Amino acid sequence: MEGFYSPLQGDASSNGALTFGMIFQQISKVFEAGGVVMWPLLGFSILAVALILERLRFWFQITQRQDKFVRELLDLYQRSPRAALLQLEQNLDLPIARIFMAALGLDRPNPEEFRLALESAAQAEMPLLKRFNIVFETIISLSPLLGLLGTILGLIRSFASLRIGDAGSNNAVPVSSGISEALTSTASGLAVAIFTLAFANTFRGLYLRQIALIQEYGGQMELLYRRRYERGEIPYASS
Numbered sequence: 001m002e003g004f005y006s007p008l009q010g011d012a013s014s015n016g017a018l019t020f021g022m023i024f025q026q027i028s029k030v031f032e033a034g035g036v037v038m039w040p041l042l043g044f045s046i047l048a049v050a051l052i053l054e055r056l057r058f059w060f061q062i063t064q065r066q067d068k069f070v071r072e073l074l075d076l077y078q079r080s081p082r083a084a085l086l087q088l089e090q091n092l093d094l095p096i097a098r099i100f101m102a103a104l105g106l107d108r109p110n111p112e113e114f115r116l117a118l119e120s121a122a123q124a125e126m127p128l129l130k131r132f133n134i135v136f137e138t139i140i141s142l143s144p145l146l147g148l149l150g151t152i153l154g155l156i157r158s159f160a161s162l163r164i165g166d167a168g169s170n171n172a173v174p175v176s177s178g179i180s181e182a183l184t185s186t187a188s189g190l191a192v193a194i195f196t197l198a199f200a201n202t203f204r205g206l207y208l209r210q211i212a213l214i215q216e217y218g219g220q221m222e223l224l225y226r227r228r229y230e231r232g233e234i235p236y237a238s239s
Contacts, residue, residue, distance in 0.1 A: 037150035136200040147189020154182025
């Protein structure tokens with residue numbers, strides 16, 4: 001009924017706001033306990049998540065479209081090289097399409113020139129396939145070191161606040177705070193490094209698989225071109 005207000009909706013909204021507030025409060029406590037190194041670790045984690053999302057989108061696009069596209073293209077090339085070239089032009093967002101286009105767009109190349117064009121184009125695509133690998137490696141390397149730095153700072157703080165011969169409760173509070181900073185920063189640094197490493201290794205596996213597929217597809221295209229060349233058929237050159 002229009003205008004009807006359910007108390008359950010109000011309870012759900014208030015519970016959601018309360019839960020978010022509690023989560024934010026817990027995160028604030030963790031940052032306070034971890035000390036100054038938590039801020040660069042936060043920057044690393046945000047950067048890692050952003051780059052991981054970009055790589056996931058990139059590899060999802062390739063894995064979803066590439067196999068079907070290459071099968072259709074190879075079949076089409078045997079029947080009509082001109083139509084295959086037009087299909088390539090419509091799918092230049094795929095690395096394999098740009099590689100094939102570099103070779104098929106040549107003006108009457110011999111098989112050796114065709115092979116060299118495929119190899120050169122494949123090499124040109126390597127940086128895109130390995131994109132952000134150095135950034136991932138940097139985050140994986142520096143995050144534990146930042147955690148270790150936080151550990152050292154926390155221990156320094158603990159020892160600096162420790163007064164020999166004073167075993168009172170006032171002395172125990174700063175000591176425990178320094179130890180908490182040491183442990184929290186170490187755990188945070190390891191968490192960022194482990195999270196990033198898991199995805200970096202996944203992307204490395206996809207990269208190695210893509211290299212193998214490029215070699216396989218390139219070999220198939222080269223074989224088809226060589227057969228047409230040996231039959232005396234004039235390859236179509238793009239304008």
